[in-house]
Amino acid sequence: MSYEYQSIKEILEMIGNNEIYLPAIQRKFVWRYNQIESLFDSIMRGYPIGTFFFWYVKGDKKNEYTFYKFLQNYHEKENFLNEIAPKPELRDRIIGVLDGQQRLSSMYISLQGTYAYKKLYAKWNSPDAFPRRELYLNLFKTSFEKGKVKKEVGDKEDEDFVYEFKFLVDKEAKNIDKEHLWFLVKDALKWGEDPEIDEYYDDLIEKDDFSNEIKDLIMKKRTQIKKILRILHQRLVIEKMISYYKIEEQELDNILDIFVRVNSGGTVLSKSDLLFSTIVANWEEGRGEIENFLKRINEKGEGFWFNNDFIMRSCLVLTDCPVLFKVKSFKKENIKKIKNEWENIKSAVSRAIDTLVEFGFSGEKLTSQMAVIPVAYYFIKGGHGDKSAKLGIRKYLVHSLLMQVYGGQGDSVLSNIREALRKKDRNIYTLKNKYFEFELLLNSNLPGNKSLKISYEDIEGIMEYKKGPYTFMVLTLLYPNLRFSQIKFHQDHMHPASLFTEAKLKKNNIPKEKWMNWQEIKDMLPNLQLLEGSENESKNKTPFKEWLYGKDGKGNQSVPDIKKFKTDNYIPKDVSLEFKDFDEFHEARKNILVEKLSKVLL
Numbered sequence: 001m002s003y004e005y006q007s008i009k010e011i012l013e014m015i016g017n018n019e020i021y022l023p024a025i026q027r028k029f030v031w032r033y034n035q036i037e038s039l040f041d042s043i044m045r046g047y048p049i050g051t052f053f054f055w056y057v058k059g060d061k062k063n064e065y066t067f068y069k070f071l072q073n074y075h076e077k078e079n080f081l082n083e084i085a086p087k088p089e090l091r092d093r094i095i096g097v098l099d100g101q102q103r104l105s106s107m108y109i110s111l112q113g114t115y116a117y118k119k120l121y122a123k124w125n126s127p128d129a130f131p132r133r134e135l136y137l138n139l140f141k142t143s144f145e146k147g148k149v150k151k152e153v154g155d156k157e158d159e160d161f162v163y164e165f166k167f168l169v170d171k172e173a174k175n176i177d178k179e180h181l182w183f184l185v186k187d188a189l190k191w192g193e194d195p196e197i198d199e200y201y202d203d204l205i206e207k208d209d210f211s212n213e214i215k216d217l218i219m220k221k222r223t224q225i226k227k228i229l230r231i232l233h234q235r236l237v238i239e240k241m242i243s244y245y246k247i248e249e250q251e252l253d254n255i256l257d258i259f260v261r262v263n264s265g266g267t268v269l270s271k272s273d274l275l276f277s278t279i280v281a282n283w284e285e286g287r288g289e290i291e292n293f294l295k296r297i298n299e300k301g302e303g304f305w306f307n308n309d310f311i312m313r314s315c316l317v318l319t320d321c322p323v324l325f326k327v328k329s330f331k332k333e334n335i336k337k338i339k340n341e342w343e344n345i346k347s348a349v350s351r352a353i354d355t356l357v358e359f360g361f362s363g364e365k366l367t368s369q370m371a372v373i374p375v376a377y378y379f380i381k382g383g384h385g386d387k388s389a390k391l392g393i394r395k396y397l398v399h400s401l402l403m404q405v406y407g408g409q410g411d412s413v414l415s416n417i418r419e420a421l422r423k424k425d426r427n428i429y430t431l432k433n434k435y436f437e438f439e440l441l442l443n444s445n446l447p448g449n450k451s452l453k454i455s456y457e458d459i460e461g462i463m464e465y466k467k468g469p470y471t472f473m474v475l476t477l478l479y480p481n482l483r484f485s486q487i488k489f490h491q492d493h494m495h496p497a498s499l500f501t502e503a504k505l506k507k508n509n510i511p512k513e514k515w516m517n518w519q520e521i522k523d524m525l526p527n528l529q530l531l532e533g534s535e536n537e538s539k540n541k542t543p544f545k546e547w548l549y550g551k552d553g554k555g556n557q558s559v560p561d562i563k564k565f566k567t568d569n570y571i572p573k574d575v576s577l578e579f580k581d582f583d584e585f586h587e588a589r590k591n592i593l594v595e596k597l598s599k600v601l602l
Contacts, residue, residue, distance in 0.1 A: 005240035008043070008107060009189055014095070015108055021067035021085045022105075023055065023096040024287065028081055029071055029105045033117055033133075036106040037165040040135065040185070043235050044163045052100035052244035058093040066283070067096060070105055072113035077130055079116075081288060098247065110135040111186045111236070115167050133167035136182040137232060139225045140217070163228070176214055181225070188232045195233055197226050279312065283339055293346055300350075301357035302364075302488070310369040311349075313414065317373050318345050318380045320422075320429045323415040341380075348380035355385070359394055360476050360489060365469045368406040371397055374417045374441075381422070381431045392436035394480075398473045399442070399452040399601070402462065412447040420444035454601045462597070463590050466523040467491055475530050477600050478570065478593070482530060492531040494571075495582050497522055498541040508579055518582060526590040527582075529569050545577040570596060 014020045042049055068082035097104060109115050114132040122129035141164045165185070173182040191200070204218065204225070218225065235241060279286050290311050298304045315338045316323050338345070352375040356366065366372070375393055383389065400406065405413050420440050422429045432440060442452050465471045472491055476482075482489060498504065500522045505515050521527070548559060559565045566573070572588035575581070 004244055004246055006242045006244075007237060007239060008111070008235070008241050009237045011104065011242050012108055012111055012189070015070050015104070016112065018069075018085070018094075020054070020095045020097065020104075021069060022082060022101055023098065024066040024068065027101075028287075029074065029102065029109075031102050031106050033115055033167045036110055036115070036135070037167070038161070039103060039106055040110065040137075040165045041161045041163050043241060044137075044231060046235070046239075048243075049103060049241060050100065052104070052242060053098040053247060054244045055096040055098050055247045056093055057096055058248070067094065070108045072108065073116075073132070074109050074113065075116040075130055075132075076118055077116075077124070081291070084285075100244070111189060117167075131169045133169055134173075135185045136166055136168050136173050137185050137228070138164035138166065138179075139181040139183050139228050140179060140221060142224065142228065174209070176210065178213075178217060181214070181218065183229070183232075185232065185236075188229070188236050191233055191237065193238065197230050197233075200229060201226055279315075279335055279338070283335055286339075289342065293349075297350060297353050298363070300353050302362035304353065304366065305363035306353075306369055310372075313370065313411075314349055314373050314376055315345060317377050317414055317418055318348060323411050323418070344380055345376075348376040351379045351385065352376040355390060355393060356397075358390070359397065360472070360482070361397075365472050367401050367469050368404070368410075370406040370410050370414060371400045373414060374421065377418055378421060378431065378436055381429070382434060383431055383436060384434055389436040392438040394476070395438045396436070396441055396452070398477055399438075399454060401473055402470060403450070403452060403454065403458075405446055405450045405452060409447045409450075413450065416444055416446050417441055456598060456602065459594055459597050459601060463525050463594060465525055467493075467528060471525050471528055474525060474597065475528065478596060479530050479568075489530045489532055491528050493522065494527050494529055494569075495522065495544045495579055495585070496541045499543065499579055510580065514583065521586055522582075524586075526586045526593060543579055545579075548577065 011020070039049065067085040069085045071079070071082055073079060114134055116130040116132045118124065118129050119131065142162055166182070168182060173184070176182070201222065210218070279290075290308065294306055294308070294311065298306055313323070315321075316334070319334070319337045319341050321334045321337065349372075352372050355375060356372065374396070378393070379385070421431060423432050444452070446452070462470075462474060465474070475491065479489075499508070500519050502515060505518065506512075510518065548562060548565070565571075570589060570592045571577075572585065572592060575585050575588045577585065
């Protein structure tokens, strides 16, 4: 590797001439406008802006890998993904940026294009919410104090700037006053290597649209304005601000190793980042396909948080590749298999997530994304999705999540569960049973002494779970006939949580020695039920007995059949529902739930 230098203008021209690209292993552009403004302040002050790593790809190797073009006109909503670069067949070599993507992209957008981000408080779907902005430099201000520059919500308030850079629309740039004289930064690139700054200054002051007051101010600040323009030109055109290492290694495996090492000083690459890179480096459309698919599945139901990690593991499992989450699992022949099966993978994963929605799950309630993958495997292999099969799927999901079998050694657990589902016939894997047979999984050997089996002692422990994802899972078993995909249900405190404050406990004459215990157990499963959203809102802080029977004791209109309600919600028959008898109610309902769950889970 050798250490070389070039000016910002020279590098931008190379990008514009399609000599410099972004390897597919790079992530998408993510810098916010305030980060870019800060970068240009550093450039103007002559601060080092970091070392860059350029990968020189030569000969036929350059056509083996996927590269992306730099974004020129960034749009936060409509144009934020890089376009795939055409194969550079006529060039002897091209350059891929291994380190410095965000900085170079920021410079290219600022000096050759536009940056469109959403206006503060504007609606996302509004047609004028994302005006195109260009980068300007204020010629009236230098060395202003901390916090003196007006900033929008979300900007850093604790950063010192010497030069005021700002992304502005044309109308804002023309708004000249005693504090602001805006200069379009990219215009400095048009000047020669030895520009006549006096001429540019004269052109500035001769503008007809300036008031006499502004012209007088420009003349008064003449020395400062010329100095700023001279420094800007010097930094962008003359000085060799870009220092970079030239890397001539050609093999992708070695490049990936370098890429991880050089990026570890910024946003640390995770294993999934690296493995995602190996996929998109060998599959041109991979990045867009995966990102678009993630967007679709994360919008299902009440919303999910699936990520690249989930998709890549799913690809390995669903194509019968080794499940081990390492680079060697994503060798070229496996990526080819994934590409060929991609439509089937998407269909199976979507179907699995639709089933989750039907069971009432969302991102908030799904404690392990890996638990979904065996369901998708079952569907890609032709498994049925009728009521009987879904009963087995629900049992598997709840058991695996309650027993937390995917915590640690998750790859091995996935591999074992897949093995329990499939059989091999003439090098082709098929399902052992076209119906989801939970018993096959229940008796499978899992690593680390893990098991899907739940004991009576486990159920006793489950009773102490507090309101959250795990109690929701258990409640879905207790309320199997609710239409979760059609109606939104909430976990509700039977005896309202608001009654357990010290003030309310005192007001209700609850003995003080009971306070701590009641406050501890109020959020546990025996005091929870599932209610439709509207019912939950109407119940709110109303004492349980009063809500069920009404203030006059004649009943609640939203509960037409109190006897059925009590049966459906496992409410003990001969126990008081008065708040003062909460501990007795809690114990009695706990016993009922333990008995019911024992029949369902054991």
